[in-house]
Amino acid sequence: MDSDLLVIGGGITGMMAALHLAEAGARVRIVDAGENAGTWANAGSLHVQMQSRFMRLYPDQVPAVEASLPLYKAAAEEWVRLDALYGPFELVRKGGLMLAEGAEQLRFLEGKARREEARGLSVEMLDRAALDGIAPWLGPQILGAELCRDEGKLNPLMANARLLAELDRRGVARVQDRIIGLEQQTNGLVAVGRAAVYRADQIIIASAWGAGDIVRGLGVDIPTKAEPLHMNITEAAAVSIGHLIQHAERSITLKQLGQGQIVIGGGWPAQDRGRETPPAVLAGSFLGNVALAARLVPQIGGLRVIRTWAGMNTTADGASTIGRLPQASRVVMALPGDAGYTLGPLVAKMAAAVTLGAMPEADMVRYTPARFAA
Amino acid sequence: MTQAAEHFTFDGHSVPLRAGQSLAAALTDAGLRRFRQTAKGAARGVFCGMGVCQDCLVTVDGVPNRRACMTAAAPGQQVLTQNPFPDLATAKVPLAAHPARVIAPDLLVVGGGAGGLSAAIAARAAGASVVILDERKVGGGQYFKQSAVSAPLDAQQAAGAELLAQALAAGAKLIGEVEIWGAFDGLLFLAEHKGAALVARPRAAIIATGAYERPEIRPGWTLPGVMTTGAAQTLWRSYRTLPGKRVAIVGSGPLNLQVGRELALGGAEVVMIAERGPAPWLRPLASAVLAFADPGLVLSGLRMLSDLRKRGAPVRHGTRLDRIDAEGSALRVTVTDGAKTTAVTADAVLMNAGFDPQNEILRLLGARANYDPAFGHLRVVRDERCATSVPGLYAVGDCAGLGGAPAAMAEGRIAGRAAAAELGFGDGYDVFADQRQLRRHRRFQRQLWALHDVAPRLPEVPDDTLICRCEEIDAGQIRQGLGERPGHAGTLKRATRVGMGRCQGRYCGLVAARLVAAATGMPVDERSYFAPRVPIKPVAISSILAAEEALKDGL
Ligand SMILES: Cc1cc2nc3c(=O)[nH]c(=O)nc-3n(C[C@H](O)[C@H](O)[C@H](O)COP(=O)(O)OP(=O)(O)OC[C@H]3O[C@@H](n4cnc5c(N)ncnc54)[C@H](O)[C@@H]3O)c2cc1C
Ligand SMILES: Cc1cc2nc3c(=O)[nH]c(=O)nc-3n(C[C@H](O)[C@H](O)[C@H](O)COP(=O)(O)OP(=O)(O)OC[C@H]3O[C@@H](n4cnc5c(N)ncnc54)[C@H](O)[C@@H]3O)c2cc1C
Ligand code: FES
Numbered sequence A: 001m002d003s004d005l006l007v008i009g010g011g012i013t014g015m016m017a018a019l020h021l022a023e024a025g026a027r028v029r030i031v032d033a034g035e036n037a038g039t040w041a042n043a044g045s046l047h048v049q050m051q052s053r054f055m056r057l058y059p060d061q062v063p064a065v066e067a068s069l070p071l072y073k074a075a076a077e078e079w080v081r082l083d084a085l086y087g088p089f090e091l092v093r094k095g096g097l098m099l100a101e102g103a104e105q106l107r108f109l110e111g112k113a114r115r116e117e118a119r120g121l122s123v124e125m126l127d128r129a130a131l132d133g134i135a136p137w138l139g140p141q142i143l144g145a146e147l148c149r150d151e152g153k154l155n156p157l158m159a160n161a162r163l164l165a166e167l168d169r170r171g172v173a174r175v176q177d178r179i180i181g182l183e184q185q186t187n188g189l190v191a192v193g194r195a196a197v198y199r200a201d202q203i204i205i206a207s208a209w210g211a212g213d214i215v216r217g218l219g220v221d222i223p224t225k226a227e228p229l230h231m232n233i234t235e236a237a238a239v240s241i242g243h244l245i246q247h248a249e250r251s252i253t254l255k256q257l258g259q260g261q262i263v264i265g266g267g268w269p270a271q272d273r274g275r276e277t278p279p280a281v282l283a284g285s286f287l288g289n290v291a292l293a294a295r296l297v298p299q300i301g302g303l304r305v306i307r308t309w310a311g312m313n314t315t316a317d318g319a320s321t322i323g324r325l326p327q328a329s330r331v332v333m334a335l336p337g338d339a340g341y342t343l344g345p346l347v348a349k350m351a352a353a354v355t356l357g358a359m360p361e362a363d364m365v366r367y368t369p370a371r372f373a374a
Numbered sequence B: 001m002t003q004a005a006e007h008f009t010f011d012g013h014s015v016p017l018r019a020g021q022s023l024a025a026a027l028t029d030a031g032l033r034r035f036r037q038t039a040k041g042a043a044r045g046v047f048c049g050m051g052v053c054q055d056c057l058v059t060v061d062g063v064p065n066r067r068a069c070m071t072a073a074a075p076g077q078q079v080l081t082q083n084p085f086p087d088l089a090t091a092k093v094p095l096a097a098h099p100a101r102v103i104a105p106d107l108l109v110v111g112g113g114a115g116g117l118s119a120a121i122a123a124r125a126a127g128a129s130v131v132i133l134d135e136r137k138v139g140g141g142q143y144f145k146q147s148a149v150s151a152p153l154d155a156q157q158a159a160g161a162e163l164l165a166q167a168l169a170a171g172a173k174l175i176g177e178v179e180i181w182g183a184f185d186g187l188l189f190l191a192e193h194k195g196a197a198l199v200a201r202p203r204a205a206i207i208a209t210g211a212y213e214r215p216e217i218r219p220g221w222t223l224p225g226v227m228t229t230g231a232a233q234t235l236w237r238s239y240r241t242l243p244g245k246r247v248a249i250v251g252s253g254p255l256n257l258q259v260g261r262e263l264a265l266g267g268a269e270v271v272m273i274a275e276r277g278p279a280p281w282l283r284p285l286a287s288a289v290l291a292f293a294d295p296g297l298v299l300s301g302l303r304m305l306s307d308l309r310k311r312g313a314p315v316r317h318g319t320r321l322d323r324i325d326a327e328g329s330a331l332r333v334t335v336t337d338g339a340k341t342t343a344v345t346a347d348a349v350l351m352n353a354g355f356d357p358q359n360e361i362l363r364l365l366g367a368r369a370n371y372d373p374a375f376g377h378l379r380v381v382r383d384e385r386c387a388t389s390v391p392g393l394y395a396v397g398d399c400a401g402l403g404g405a406p407a408a409m410a411e412g413r414i415a416g417r418a419a420a421a422e423l424g425f426g427d428g429y430d431v432f433a434d435q436r437q438l439r440r441h442r443r444f445q446r447q448l449w450a451l452h453d454v455a456p457r458l459p460e461v462p463d464d465t466l467i468c469r470c471e472e473i474d475a476g477q478i479r480q481g482l483g484e485r486p487g488h489a490g491t492l493k494r495a496t497r498v499g500m501g502r503c504q505g506r507y508c509g510l511v512a513a514r515l516v517a518a519a520t521g522m523p524v525d526e527r528s529y530f531a532p533r534v535p536i537k538p539v540a541i542s543s544i545l546a547a548e549e550a551l552k553d554g555l
Helices: A012-023 A052-057 A059-067 A069-086 A103-118 A128-134 A156-169 A208-216 A283-296 A298-302 A340-355 A361-367 B023-029 B114-126 B155-169 B229-239 B254-265 B284-293 B295-310 B360-364 B405-422 B432-450 B475-484 B489-496 B508-520 B541-551
Strands: A002-008 A028-032 A096-100 A123-127 A144-148 A173-176 A179-185 A188-193 A197-205 A225-236 A244-247 A253-256 A261-269 A304-315 A321-325 A328-335 B006-010 B013-017 B057-060 B063-067 B078-081 B101-103 B107-110 B130-133 B173-175 B178-184 B188-193 B196-200 B204-207 B211-213 B226-228 B246-251 B269-275 B315-317 B320-327 B330-336 B341-346 B348-352 B355-357 B369-372 B377-380 B393-395 B466-468
Touching: A002 A012, A002 A208, A012 A028, A012 A156, A012 A197, A012 A328, A012 A340, A028 A197, A052 A059, A052 A261, A059 A069, A069 A156, A069 A340, A096 A103, A103 A123, A103 A144, A123 A128, A128 A144, A156 B475, A156 B489, A179 A208, A179 A328, A188 A328, A197 A208, A197 A340, A208 A225, A208 A304, A208 A328, A225 A283, A244 A283, A261 A283, A283 A298, A283 B178, A283 B188, A283 B541, A298 B541, A304 B541, A321 A340, A321 A361, A328 A340, A340 A361, B006 B023, B013 B023, B023 B229, B101 B541, B107 B114, B107 B405, B114 B130, B114 B155, B114 B204, B114 B405, B130 B196, B155 B173, B178 B360, B196 B541, B204 B405, B211 B229, B226 B229, B229 B246, B229 B254, B229 B348, B246 B254, B246 B320, B246 B330, B246 B341, B254 B269, B254 B295, B254 B348, B269 B330, B269 B341, B295 B315, B330 B348, B355 B377, B393 B405, B405 B432, B466 B475, B466 B508, B475 B489, B475 B508, B489 B508
Parallel strands: A002 A028, A002 A197, A028 A173, A096 A244, A197 A328, B006 B078, B101 B196, B107 B130, B107 B204, B130 B173, B204 B393, B226 B348, B246 B269, B246 B348, B269 B315
Antiparallel strands: A096 A144, A123 A144, A179 A188, A188 A197, A225 A261, A225 A304, A244 A253, A253 A261, A321 A328, B006 B013, B057 B063, B057 B078, B178 B188, B188 B196, B211 B355, B320 B330, B330 B341, B369 B377
16 A cells, blocks of 8 residues: 555544645545544543643653643644634633642642743632632632633544544545554565555654554654543533633542533543453542542532543653654654643644654754654 | 322422322323423433433432432422533532441342342352342332332232242342442442442342333434333333323334233223234244243233223234324324324323343443344353353343343342352252253243344434434434444444433444444444443432542552
8 A cells, every 4th residue: 555644543643643744735544553542532621731640640751741831832722723723622711720728739839830830821829719709619628729721621522523524525544454563675664554564655653552662663662651541421510610620639630511511530540451442440540530529529419420431541751752763764753642632733733744844853852752762 | 099198399380199109100190291301402201211211300309310210209309390401509419318338248139120039039048148239119120010109910010029028038138229330340339329329349249130121213202201111011010100091002022012901901091002013813833833832921912912902902013103293292103014104192102112131230340242133132141050251240131131031030040049159158059940941931032022023123214313312313413423434333422422421322322333233234243332331320429429438448
């Protein structure tokens, strides 16, 4: 099979990369294993401020995330652009509230807010009285919160469906297959799949947790790791929660969709059942995650949870990986890293620009795959 | 009928109730059938009558989204039509009746019907400690459905009362009004009991959750007053409530005839029974085979038909539902035999076009299953002891694939003994007689259903007919979603929202799997359906909070 450009991975990053490349006139094919895409499991939170969960779990990666903050802000703005272009995706950008329950948590948030402000984010500390004005439904134990105005939420099912339709419209071919590795053959580089071999002028790798394995044979060691997570959703209520809710210390995201359902998540672990089966929901995560939500927003206690689901998030070293592989210059990496749905479209746009030779790579040293030379 | 002495209010109007009645029954008695309003403004009422469809939701004393069919009516209750978007600021959090509770019996039996009760009796006889959990207040399951308002109605209820009494006398503990919503590896079950949390950690479990009914998906099937045949049967057998004065019944199978007869005896006017299958006298061979398998049951079947005829209830064979339309406060039911259509007017339309197993707990725990194309549903893989592919997990009765009450009882006895033996109680032997009976019951079932027509169907309906009741997704939207990318039922779900509502695709999910199979040419198998996920039934956040507190230190 021949095409000008091959995109491996058909999640949000692969879809958007293919869309940009097709718009530029290239012949594009997406090969996707059709398994465990974070894109079809994610909750549609547009994350911009540093996530406390992440800071706690991966303290070594915090400097990388902090340095990427402007990227997150630009990524949220890229979503606003896409919403206008291909939407509506029920995108709302009322901001995100990170809640503090004690004085120490408040101090932590104050410090964090200062660092984020220095990186250009629009943040503000709110005391309880101020919170009562915009979020009177918070539990009485909440002392204050950091408001990040850059944050928001959207309906990922809508966005994914619209973007898929757009790919169809542009004639981007999509094939279901799993790529095992890349091979240097006499007439160029090919991707070897289980079902077929794919030849292309350039290959864009947007396969998230599956990326590390694909490039390992080329002597690159990108530590992509599959992280099974789960989400919960309630039945609908009148829409009254406009913000994205997080906590200064504990793992939680809570928001209300345009149709009234409340989506609760925040990175609680699910049970890994291999790459070809979706992860299973763990009792402890389900109880812990929903109970925490009910303590922060007691008013949801009268609603019922109607469903959970689990999917694969991808972590690496905290920063995105965008750019050509030094070891194989016709391979371009497009890995968003943490909060990958937020970052996906922007990362895809940058990777597409690199592929088309339109972006000076010097601007992107922070994200270069060269940092993973084995 | 006993005198109504007490009242509750519905949207401010006083409604009489009889002690023991469900809210759904008391409202139906009062001629009220619109319980909730959908997001698109349609009215809905009782449909499944067994806690599955989530269409009978009402607000009770400020707590939103209570199922009227599963909630007891009580004097002084303030009941409101359920608005689709309750206001969080005023929605009351349900109060738990008692603290969370953790149980750890040798054997947990989920479902107190024919199969579950029989299993409990056998396991107790061998010496295992047994707890039976059932979501209904009234025990006995679907076949032995007990009365909540009076003494047994007939021999069938009396036999059920006897089986219940036997289980209790044997020392099995039966806890009612317990809804199991979660099952996890290592056999951990999470449930809601009157608003409180109940946690079970048994050494082994027998799942006996029975079946639910397959509807006729046709235009008008979501209108208030249209319900499953079993829902009407529960209204009558458990609460002495007629679903309406004039009743039409559509679909296929013996339950329709049986309930038609019961309601006619109870004073309803059965204006028509439309049966998809051809008349038995047109299939002498099948009828003869059936008579050979169980002459007694054939006789009672023939008596049923003649009883119905005596009461002027016309049974039309080879006839199916075409559509249902609202006609003032009544329903106009149009049926067709392929050549000509006929319409009748009724107050209630009952439908049953077969059964589908309630296998959610089994699938959640990873029990393997095979697709049975004749019945159009999954049959859980079991060995001769009714053990599933998951260690310590047994399945009996209709939840493993339709088999009927006598087979459920034989399976219950076999599994009860086997599970007890596995735990070190008794020797697990002495199953020969039960195995032989089981073979006979299964042979009879095959021949019985050969007289009816419960083949799985693709919905041949106009584009504007709803397929997904909860999310109000119509056939046109689903056809469009299929056209774009057929893939898998899960893909169709994400593309169209089919199956994303409160009933979790109990009705539309099976149709989606069939449609995808037809579009892709792939055969249906256990992976064709929506992925099983907790909670298997919607569960109150307040109850999750209570379970979390109970288990905080020990999970
Ligand atoms: C439950 C959950 C909730 C989340 N919520 C949010 C949120 O609210 N906000 C947010 O910003 N982020 C969220 N995330 C993270 C986000 O979903 C992901 O980071 C993002 O979707 C990644 O997009 P992607 O396109 O890079 O990769 P993915 O969407 O993961 O897609 C990768 C694709 O590559 C394919 N693939 C892998 N290996 C191969 C191979 N060898 N050959 C062929 N194909 C292959 C996979 O099958 C998959 O389709 C969440 C994640 C999870 C799991
Ligand atoms: C609505 C209906 C009416 C029927 N009427 C007749 C009839 O009149 N005559 C006839 O011959 N056959 C009838 N059948 C078929 C007959 O019910 C079965 O063949 C027989 O009852 C099977 O026994 P069982 O033990 O497998 O299931 P059941 O008798 O259905 O018992 C299952 C029990 O499990 C409980 N349960 C289910 N899920 C949960 C959960 N998550 N948590 C807690 N408890 C749970 C239910 O409340 C129920 O009591 C009917 C079936 C249905 C669905
Ligand atoms: S009628 Fe009550 S849940 Fe179906």
